[in-house]
Amino acid sequence: MVSPLMAIVIAVAFVVGACAPSLGKPGGSTSGGVVTIEHWDWWVTQGPTIDNEIKLFEAAHPNIKIKKTTQVVDKYPELLQLAMKGESAPDVFLIADKPDLIDQVRQGWLLPLNQWATPEWQKQFPTASFAEGANVFGGKVYTAPFDGPAPWLQLYLNTKLFREAGLVDATGNIRAPKTWDDVRELGRTITQKGGGKYYGFGFGNKQKFILPWQLMMVQNSGAPGGSSGYDARTGGYTWASNPAYQEWIEFFMGMKNDGSIVPNAMSMDDEMARAAFADGKFAMLIGGVWIQGGWQKTHPDFKDYTLVQLPYRGTQQDSYFYRGPGGKGFGISAKTKHPNEAWLWFEWLNSKAAAERWVKAGQGIRAFPEVNKPEYAPTPQFKAFMELAQGDIRLGPAPELLHPEMTQVKTQQTLPDIQAILEGVYTGQITDYKTALKDLEARQNAALQRAIAEAQARGVKLDPAWWRVADWDLARDYTTAVASDQR
Amino acid sequence: MAQLSTAFDITRTILPTLPFRLGRAIRQYGWSYAFVLPMLALVGLFVVYPLIASIHITLYDWNGIGKPTRFVGLRHFATVARDPLFWNAFKNTFLYAAVLVPIQLTLALALALVMNQPRLLGSTFYRAIYFSPVVTSAALVGVVFSLLIGSVGQDVNTMLTEQGLLSRPIDLLGDPRFALPVVIAVGIWHTLGYNLVYFLAALQSIPRDLYEAAEVDGAGALGRFIHVTIPMLREVGLIILFLAILGSLQVFDLVLVMTGGGPYYASEVVSTYIYHFAFTPASIQAESNIGYASAAAFFMGVLVIGLTAGQLLAVRLIRQRNSGR
Amino acid sequence: MAARISSWPRGLPSGRVNVQIITHVILLGLGFVYLYPFLWVLASSFKAPGEFFRSGPSLIPQALRIDNYAYAWRYGHFDRYFFNTVVVTVAATGLVVLIASMAGYVLSKTSFPGRRLVLGGMVLLMFLPGGYTIIPLFELVQSLGLLNSLAGIVVVQVAGALIFNTLLFMGYFATIGKEIEEAATVDGANLPTTYWQIMLPLAKPMVATVGLFQFMANWNSFWIPLVFTLGNPDLRTLAVGMYAFVGENSTGWTYVCAGAVMSILPIMAVFFFLQRYFIEAVAGAIKA
Structure with a gap:
């Protein structure tokens, strides 16, 4: 005989397996006049600062509750993509680094924000914060820059x-x-x-x-x-x-x-x-x-x-270090059931007051120059970083803003990449590093050319000359790219 | 692997007579079908269907977002087959399995035989100990060994350089000569517990009276091991061997957390090779290509099936020739 | 006297004592190598964050920082996630043991038409990669209405573990002699009765083994619970919750260690509990 205990375990397994409750439907919901906004990010160390913002926001908007989910950072793009497939998409979320923003817009994940993010609202950000091809597509705004420009190393x-x-x-x-x-x-x-x-x-x-x-x-x-x-x-x-x-x-x-x-x-x-x-x-x-x-x-x-x-x-x-115009941060899901409430939270996160609290907590510098005051820095080292950030970065060229078709070109990886080559050189597995670099240059350029040719074969109108920005002076801001700035 | 080899003559035995036999088979073997059905249904739905539904992506350049649109035909398979980095990873994978499996299984069987002694004090205690690495996640194992090698390694290095035995300190996991051997050693250590427990379970299925009979016949300890233990372990032992080989051919976590396949592919195995294509780091200006990664994974699967089938076929031919003589 | 019978080398009484001592010395020495990382995780769970890196292989924390456990419990939401983990693990483990042993039994002991086809398919699937996209599986679970439920996690986990464990059971049942089963058939028992009353109890060591490994795998499983609940905090398991300490650029390792100890303890408990089955099985075999 199988022991009674085994029988019980198996019986429990069946019962639980068959009718484990479908708990917690995600997605914004309303109950008793209170709207719940689902918020996704991957911020662990920044978590306490965001939690504080939620507390302040909920106090200011008693009819809105924010339900925050901090996702596992390296699975974030995949989870976001899966969530967008069903009814599980968060209302407000930190936009993933992959795929490119333009591809996320093409997939229809993001809600255009123009009805709230008016030119008036955009004006509080510095010049070139909203740029066609970067975070504005077809005149529609999808996000706002969160971090301020700084050399990242x-x-x-x-x-x-x-x-x-x-x-x-x-x-x-x-x-x-x-x-x-x-x-x-x-x-x-x-x-x-x-x-x-x-x-x-x-x-x-x-x-x-x-x-x-x-x-x-x-x-x-x-x-x-x-x-x-x-x-x-x-x-x-x-x-x-x-x-x-x-x-x-x-x-x-x-x-x-x-x-x-x-x-x-x-x-x-x-x-x-x-x-x-x-x-x-x-x-x-x-x-x-x-x-x-x-x-x-x-x-x-x-x-x-x-x-x-x-x-x-x-x-x-x-x-110098270079940055492009535009910039991203949070976005609102195209599927949200509560766009107005989602916007209120989005606007709160992107407000100068919240940005100032962010800087004072030493979490990083923000898109608004006026909140990045060295005297806000919590430590001397953070202050040193803020001072360094001001001088060491320039606006670089971004030809894909003028020619959005360029973003349809998807270059494939070719191995060994620079990481592997440097490893090989460092450990002595590669002694002829000049040839290795030459080979890498040839392979990557070929991969780019192949990607361009493939895009053309798919019917994307492209001119290989777009990739070349001959008039770029490395010491200065490259401002031609901002010609199509919204304002 | 006799059980498994039967799979390869499916076509010969079953297909031609299927319609005639079906009705009678169901009457005669109704309970058998009822007993395999839950397994087949779940596997079919949640394993086979997703596999079939995603196999077509091996024919596309696809970064995992939206529907695959950039069709490339069989190009990925041609690229994998010609990529020296794939064959390097393939070689390392087989080296990993070829060194790990015999050592680990021998060690596991030896320990199982010792612990299976009813008279051994504290065998419960030992089982728990030898099993404990298995419950420690690969991520933590990676950190433990990096810190261990970092600090112990430094002391040993300082000593050796002072003695003049080394001109430069050695960084075990960062050295192409030692990276793979160290990963293999840790691999043997990490999953030995599984095979130990399998062998223990198998040893316990051997009736004691067989040993008794052997002893009456005058067999010594070695004799009993050869004439009782080994034949009795044959079936389940082959399955343990099969699973150990397959498991080590699919080694992934441990390599990823210990060396990431480096330095310069010195410890790259097929699964990390595939991973590099499926998850391109954000710092590299190139697409992840899940189409290519899937093709490489599929190619590896077919390669291993081919090798296994070839081996089984060879064994069968040799047997036939021997019995024919 | 069955207790006398063993495959252990025999010698003079004094020689046997020596052999025993040497065996224990070897087992303990090797055992330390095996236990070390676990002890290290245990020690690290009491260390300060900086000490974690600084103290290298040391097994003795400078001070016992018990608040690591309090912190891990609170921020890892162990109370809430513990329940989810138990439900998923018990259900998935029970189902795997039942379904795989049933299939393994008939695959090894009956020769129904189609058996070879099933076996061939299973072996083939063992070799083939599970596919590098989760999307079809995700869409399937979603269309079955199992997304965002513990039941969704359970079915996917169970299905994924079946082939491997069916093969194990098959191998095990093959080692059990035909006579016992034939005796039952002569007594007029049908297949389910034979399976439930004779074969499954005989397979206790394998049931314990598979049960233990599945319990562990389900308890520690990360990817499937994450994907099929989309990280929903109400449905997280302990392994998913542990990632509350893994940031973009740094990890709260001492909390991870405290969390690991807390989540390993139930597995250890299960292991010791299942030990009884091993011992019972051995005792049973000796009596027979």
């Missing part, structure tokens, strides 16, 4: 190690590196001083995007496409034809051969590298503003650090 310095190595100038400040040569020399000095206890430079390559972050040092060195390798001036990839890439590899491998890079850089992940930096295992680390918030959690007593812009090659800065 900086070089962090552990000031305690700098001081220990005696790298201090006459005024008592640490000798912050400006150029690649500075980085190499300072790294060597610190490593010698460390004697195996600490090193000059570090990174954590386990996630497959960290070596390209290091390569971002070319961004200010005359390679305006940074780690993408793309250069709008030629309309193609320039891994070999722009010497900055090859010279960076020589510089970085030089630093490795000096022994200045922490030995387990390849097997750490970025998070471990950040912790190791705060623990004084190495003195220089590339990262974004988010790592400051991370340290507040993991190393609340860690204050001995500062940040500078990414170092450049040679003696002067040849290029």
